[in-house]
Amino acid sequence: MSCIFCDIVSGIGKAEILFEDDSTISFLDIRPLNFGHSLVIPKNHYNNFYDVADKDLSSVIKATQFLTNCIKTSLNPDGINIISNNGSSAGQTIYHFHFHIIPRFKNDHFTFRPQFKDYSEGLMKEFAEKIRSAIDSSKGK
Numbered sequence: 553m554s555c556i557f558c559d560i561v562s563g564i565g566k567a568e569i570l571f572e573d574d575s576t577i578s579f580l581d582i583r584p585l586n587f588g589h590s591l592v593i594p595k596n597h598y599n600n601f602y603d604v605a606d607k608d609l610s611s612v613i614k615a616t617q618f619l620t621n622c623i624k625t626s627l628n629p630d631g632i633n634i635i636s637n638n639g640s641s642a643g644q645t646i647y648h649f650h651f652h653i654i655p656r657f658k659n660d661h662f663t664f665r666p667q668f669k670d671y672s673e674g675l676m677k678e679f680a681e682k683i684r685s686a687i688d689s690s691k692g693k
């Protein structure tokens with residue numbers, strides 16, 4: 553199956569590349585929410601965040617922090633969002649794991665206004681127990 557991000561890694565696909573090291577590559581998003589909106593990806597293909605191997609995860613996070621600071625210095629935004637979309641319900645469209653680095657400005661009209669929910673009696677504990685159960689069964693793996 554072809555992957556447009558793997559094509560960028562191999563040099564077949566073109567991109568406005570910002571930064572590259574042994575295991576990561578960063579480039580401008582072609583559909584920016586604000587100008588300077590950038591993506592950081594591992595050179596190895598992973599569909600999404602769930603599967604990224606330790607060595608690549610650590611490299612991607614370091615590259616993301618490095619580039620975030622360079623965007624902060626060069627574009628002087630009021631804030632920066634770092635986002636990973638996983639699965640179509642979360643807005644993932646390219647199935648090669650990537651972090652978005654989105655410079656934010658006052659009144660930039662990128663609305664990201666969540667509607668917060670309230671836990672009913674006992675529901676918070678129920679959700680915590682489901683998650684802790686998965687944590688317990690993952691330990692030692």
Ligand SMILES: [Zn+2]
Nearest residue numbers: 555558597648
């Ligand atoms: Zn890929």
